[in-house]
Amino acid sequence: MMGGYGMTGGFGGGFGGILMILWWVLIIVGIVFLVKWLVTSSSAGGRRDDGSKALDILKERYARGEIDEQEYQKRKNDLTQ
The missing domain is CATH 1.10.287 (Helix Hairpins)
Structure with a gap:
């Protein structure tokens, strides 16, 4: 069984690998939008x-x-x- 990793090498391969990549992309995009929102709201608050x-x-x-x-x-x- 090749060390319990199967034929995919331990990354889930195929559909599972794509889902893992999409998950991390969503997390990174969410962080970017959160930072942009915080910067925009704080600068708008400063201008009020x-x-x-x-x-x-x-x-x-x-x-x-x-x-x-x-x-x-x-x-x-x-x-x-």
């Missing part, structure tokens, strides 16, 4: 802006004296509505 960055810039401009309190309050109300 709820106005807090704009409000921070407004606060900095007010603190530096570039705008007065009236202008600060008006723009703050515009940003938070």
Whole structure:
């Protein structure tokens, strides 16, 4: 019986070998799609802006004296509505 491996050499040969190759291809493709999804979702999340960055810039401009309190309050109300 040739060491228990039969005529296929231990890899299942024929249909079994093709299924094993397809299984590993599916696993690799799944990993690639998972990584792409994670990269895309994290970069999209980084680009999401709820106005807090704009409000921070407004606060900095007010603190530096570039705008007065009236202008600060008006723009703050515009940003938070």
